[in-house]
Amino acid sequence: MDVTILAVGTELLFGQTVNTNASYLSKQLNDRGFNVMYHHVVGDNPNRLKRLLIHSLEDTDLVILTGGLGPTQDDLTKETVAEVFGRELLFDEECYRLLVEHFEQRGRKMAENNKKQAYIPEGATVFHNDAGTAPAFAIEADGKCAICLPGPPREVYWLFDHGVSDYLKRFHEKEMVYKVIRTIGIGESDLEMVLMPLIDGQVDPTIATYAKEGECTLRVASQRDTREEAEEAVDAMIREIDKLIGEYIYSYEDTPLNEVVVHLLQKYSLNLTSAESATGGAFAKSVTDVPGASEIFTHGFVTYSAEAKEEILDVPEDIISKLGVVSKEVALTMAAGALERAGADIAVAVTGCAGPTADPGREPGEAYIAWMTGGRLPSTSSCIHIETKRNERRWNRNYFCLRMLSSVYRVILNVEKEGLLPIQG
Amino acid sequence: MDVTILAVGTELLFGQTVNTNASYLSKQLNDRGFNVMYHHVVGDNPNRLKRLLIHSLEDTDLVILTGGLGPTQDDLTKETVAEVFGRELLFDEECYRLLVEHFEQRGRKMAENNKKQAYIPEGATVFHNDAGTAPAFAIEADGKCAICLPGPPREVYWLFDHGVSDYLKRFHEKEMVYKVIRTIGIGESDLEMVLMPLIDGQVDPTIATYAKEGECTLRVASQRDTREEAEEAVDAMIREIDKLIGEYIYSYEDTPLNEVVVHLLQKYSLNLTSAESATGGAFAKSVTDVPGASEIFTHGFVTYSAEAKEEILDVPEDIISKLGVVSKEVALTMAAGALERAGADIAVAVTGCAGPTADPGREPGEAYIAWMTGGRLPSTSSCIHIETKRNERRWNRNYFCLRMLSSVYRVILNVEKEGLLPIQG
Numbered sequence: 021m022d023v024t025i026l027a028v029g030t031e032l033l034f035g036q037t038v039n040t041n042a043s044y045l046s047k048q049l050n051d052r053g054f055n056v057m058y059h060h061v062v063g064d065n066p067n068r069l070k071r072l073l074i075h076s077l078e079d080t081d082l083v084i085l086t087g088g089l090g091p092t093q094d095d096l097t098k099e100t101v102a103e104v105f106g107r108e109l110l111f112d113e114e115c116y117r118l119l120v121e122h123f124e125q126r127g128r129k130m131a132e133n134n135k136k137q138a139y140i141p142e143g144a145t146v147f148h149n150d151a152g153t154a155p156a157f158a159i160e161a162d163g164k165c166a167i168c169l170p171g172p173p174r175e176v177y178w179l180f181d182h183g184v185s186d187y188l189k190r191f192h193e194k195e196m197v198y199k200v201i202r203t204i205g206i207g208e209s210d211l212e213m214v215l216m217p218l219i220d221g222q223v224d225p226t227i228a229t230y231a232k233e234g235e236c237t238l239r240v241a242s243q244r245d246t247r248e249e250a251e252e253a254v255d256a257m258i259r260e261i262d263k264l265i266g267e268y269i270y271s272y273e274d275t276p277l278n279e280v281v282v283h284l285l286q287k288y289s290l291n292l293t294s295a296e297s298a299t300g301g302a303f304a305k306s307v308t309d310v311p312g313a314s315e316i317f318t319h320g321f322v323t324y325s326a327e328a329k330e331e332i333l334d335v336p337e338d339i340i341s342k343l344g345v346v347s348k349e350v351a352l353t354m355a356a357g358a359l360e361r362a363g364a365d366i367a368v369a370v371t372g373c374a375g376p377t378a379d380p381g382r383e384p385g386e387a388y389i390a391w392m393t394g395g396r397l398p399s400t401s402s403c404i405h406i407e408t409k410r411n412e413r414r415w416n417r418n419y420f421c422l423r424m425l426s427s428v429y430r431v432i433l434n435v436e437k438e439g440l441l442p443i444q445g
Numbered sequence: 446m447d448v449t450i451l452a453v454g455t456e457l458l459f460g461q462t463v464n465t466n467a468s469y470l471s472k473q474l475n476d477r478g479f480n481v482m483y484h485h486v487v488g489d490n491p492n493r494l495k496r497l498l499i500h501s502l503e504d505t506d507l508v509i510l511t512g513g514l515g516p517t518q519d520d521l522t523k524e525t526v527a528e529v530f531g532r533e534l535l536f537d538e539e540c541y542r543l544l545v546e547h548f549e550q551r552g553r554k555m556a557e558n559n560k561k562q563a564y565i566p567e568g569a570t571v572f573h574n575d576a577g578t579a580p581a582f583a584i585e586a587d588g589k590c591a592i593c594l595p596g597p598p599r600e601v602y603w604l605f606d607h608g609v610s611d612y613l614k615r616f617h618e619k620e621m622v623y624k625v626i627r628t629i630g631i632g633e634s635d636l637e638m639v640l641m642p643l644i645d646g647q648v649d650p651t652i653a654t655y656a657k658e659g660e661c662t663l664r665v666a667s668q669r670d671t672r673e674e675a676e677e678a679v680d681a682m683i684r685e686i687d688k689l690i691g692e693y694i695y696s697y698e699d700t701p702l703n704e705v706v707v708h709l710l711q712k713y714s715l716n717l718t719s720a721e722s723a724t725g726g727a728f729a730k731s732v733t734d735v736p737g738a739s740e741i742f743t744h745g746f747v748t749y750s751a752e753a754k755e756e757i758l759d760v761p762e763d764i765i766s767k768l769g770v771v772s773k774e775v776a777l778t779m780a781a782g783a784l785e786r787a788g789a790d791i792a793v794a795v796t797g798c799a800g801p802t803a804d805p806g807r808e809p810g811e812a813y814i815a816w817m818t819g820g821r822l823p824s825t826s827s828c829i830h831i832e833t834k835r836n837e838r839r840w841n842r843n844y845f846c847l848r849m850l851s852s853v854y855r856v857i858l859n860v861e862k863e864g865l866l867p868i869q870g
Contacts, residue, residue, distance in 0.1 A: 027484075030653065031653070031655055031664075032467075032468070032471070032484065033471055033475075033481040033482065033483075033484065034471060034472070034475050034481070034664070035467075035468040035469065035470070035471030035472030035473075035474075035475060035481075036468075036472075036625075036655070036664065037468065037655075038463055038464070038465055038467075038468045039463070039464055039467065039468070039484070040463055042457075042460075042463075042464065042486070043457070043460040043461075043462070043463045043464075044460065045460070046457075046458055046459060046460030047459070047460030047461075048460075049460075050458075050459050050460060056458045056459070056460075057458065057487075057488065057493070058458075058485065058486060058487055058493075058497075059452075059457065059458065059464070059484070059485065059486035060483065060484065060485050060486075061467070061483060061484035061485075062482075062483055063482065068482065068483075072483075075500075091634060092633075092634075092637060092654075125834045126833070126834035126835075127832065127834060128632070131634040131635070131638065133634065134634065151837075172656075174658075174840075230461070294747075296726075299730075299733075300729055300730055300732070300733025300734075300738065300742070300745070301721075301726035301727065301728070301729025301730040301732075301733060301745050301747070302726065302730040302733075303726070304721075304725055304726025304729070304730075304747045305724075305725055305726040305727040305729075305730045307725070307726075308724075308725025308726060308727075308747075308749065309725075309838070309839070309842075311800075311801055311802070311838055313725065313749070314749050314750065317725070317749055318748075318749050318750035318752060318753045319747065319748065319749065319750070319753040319756075319757065320725070320726050320746075320747025320749065321745075321746070321747070322719075322726070322729045322733075322744065322745025322746070322747070323743075323744065324733065324738070324739050324742055324743050324744065324745065325739065325743035325744070327743060328743045328744040328787070331744075331786075332744065332786070361756075361757070362753070375736075376736055377736070413734070413736055414734070417734075
């Protein structure tokens with residue numbers, strides 16, 4: 021089935037917002053066997069929207085609209101779609117009740133203009149929106165369908181998972197199954213080279229590689245008549261992939277590295293702590309982003325200055341003055357100090373330079389990452405040296421965090437392999 | 446002049462790539478007084494591209510195309526544009542010479558198919574591309590113009606600055622100036638209500654409101670004959686806005702709150718520290734995201750467990766056992782402990798529940814945020830209670846951070862207002 025994705029919003033035409041909804045929806049739709057033919061963006065102007073919508077419904081059978089469902093005067097998507105499909109807007113009691121509830125729960129007064137959001141085109145299928153105030157809906161006529169979603173990406177993702185995805189099943193011809201494998205420690209070109217014998221000439225399942233910041237993911241997809249057949253084909257291919265690059269894979273289910281690490285720590289009831297200089301709290305954040313992290317992470321130290329490293333983590337002053345703040349010894353003593361202070365089983369520490377500039381003799385992107393075990397684990401420690409050769413602060417900080425996570429991941433795998441810990445529960 | 450931005454590339458329709466070129470070009474064009482009316486994306490299919498290009502040239506006078514200028518078979522933008530404008534593709538000696546030079550300089554052999562990139566539609570204005578191999582060009586006929594740029598964003602930016610921007614001067618009618626104001630502490634609907642007398646019936650300058658997570662931005666734009674007139678109109682409108690909502694504004698220049706706070710701290714040589722429970726390092730991260738943060742932030746404490754609060758920040762055990770970890774007293778003693786430990790001038794602390802679940806009797810989204818001053822500042826402290834009524838962990842953590850930042854911001858403004866500090870340098 022051919023699809024158009026039509027975004028409504030002047031802020032997109034001003035260039036203030038990037039149309040990430042279009043790429044998100046395209047990915048989801050392609051995964052389900054739809055052909056996305058066009059993306060369009062139009063401003064908050066009902067005449068131009070109407071013309072573009074009519075064109076799009078002529079060109080393709082399904083049009084997914086995003087934006088313009090808000091409470092304000094310039095939000096006119098719903099009115100325009102209703103007009104094009106020749107439907108009235110009707111007051112929907114259930115939508116209104118949920119709107120009122122939404123505001124009550126937040127202890128806020130509902131503005132008068134929010135009431136507009138409870139009107140829905142006659143005969144439309146409503147998708148209630150727990151992530152915001154605007155309900156989404158689908159409307160069908162003469163083999164054509166329009167689905168209207170709000171603009172904020174968070175709401176689009178929520179609604180897609182809670183209603184829209186199921187609704188789309190009526191249009192599927194084949195069943196599509198895909199799995200996303202995450203790797204770390206191998207570049208995209210190398211990954212592609214190693215997997216070439218599997219990728220070359222492969223029609224189904226397909227294998228696609230994507231480089232993300234500092235890591236690579238693989239997407240294995242199959243479209244078959246039944247879900248079972250597609251799943252079997254994907255799993256068989258993953259077994260082949262595993263033979264070639266198993267050592268680099270940390271998730272077979274598209275789970276981010278911070279979640280994988282937190283779940284492993286939970287599984288073994290291990291306590292982690294961190295001592296951060298260059299990442300300035302970003303590592304602790306990435307760990308505590310995972311719900312339930314409090315079970316395995318109790319203390320985090322952000323020691324951004326040399327004095328903080330000495331005062332809080334007992335890094336000896338002479339090590340810093342002799343070897344410099346960005347050194348293996350400082351990273352190791354930071355880890356030791358944090359391990360001791362927090363009474364943890366594993367400590368990870370980073371000292372380095374995130375950029376964009378660096379102290380004389382140093383380069384942005386350089387860092388030492390040390391880890392140390394103790395507590396319930398045998399005492400071990402190690403340190404790696406990283407040079408990203410980049411000066412983008414955000415990129416470097418993110419990459420340092422990933423390498424800290426992957427260090428912790430390897431530590432736990434080793435412990436697991438050597439049978440040093442009993443599995444809990 | 447009305448403009449369409451037309452991107453060509455199947456990777457965009459697969460959702461593999463986000464169309465950042467469209468937002469970049471939109472910003473540039475709006476700044477120069479053009480009206481961007483549409484963004485379109487079409488795959489590498491000459492028939493659909495042709496139809497969409499013809500439509501776009503009917504709807505708008507200028508069409509900027511990106512993508513499809515590469516050396517491979519599916520790159521057909523140039524051929525299609527030439528056909529629509531009724532021009533031949535001619536071999537361009539200068540383009541060929543530069544292509545050959547490009548490969549020679551890099552010590553690479555030019556593939557045979559690259560030669561295709563030296564063909565240009567008859568009568569077109571060529572923009573040589575130092576950032577890649579595909580030359581860009583503009584073609585005009587009957588008051589309509591198409592400008593073809595390659596797909597890679599780096600090349601688009603380079604070409605825009607080196608040729609395209611100057612070329613566009615022939616079409617400028619008006620000069621556009623806009624400013625983006627950032628606010629915190631007021632919702633979008635309320636903002637619009639308060640500003641309604643300014644927004645209603647306003648033709649120029651225009652005022653648009655945008656909700657972002659936990660904050661709102663306002664865009665004030667004016668198009669006038671000269672840049673000076675437009676600037677004056679925008680500034681006059683901002684003075685009116687300031688009268689109505691000045692207390693909520695933290696930046697008149699679209700600067701994120703963490704940058705505003707770090708720059709203020711730098712200005713007054715004040716040292717900040719943080720004691721984080723619910724945000725788990727996210728606050729320290731947001732501060733250290735700003736280059737130069739090391740001047741004003743040396744220590745950060747992530748005390749995720751009750752024991753960590755006691756051990757690291759000297760929060761008395763009986764306060765926690767009597768009043769609970771999520772309490773005003775714990776937040777205040779955390780701030781006091783951090784202030785003391787770090788020897789800072791300002792400490793901010795948070796204890797709360799990020800969600801998605803909460804301890805019995807607590808709700809996700811509840812938090813206490815305390816701040817305390819000392820060091821070079823008079824001793825003061827205060828605490829606020831927040832209830833977001835949401836259970837999304839990411840949203841809550843981000844919101845808590847924003848409120849911590851805005852607390853620090855208010856503290857410094859107060860200090861500034863009361864003349865308690867000399868301005869440095």
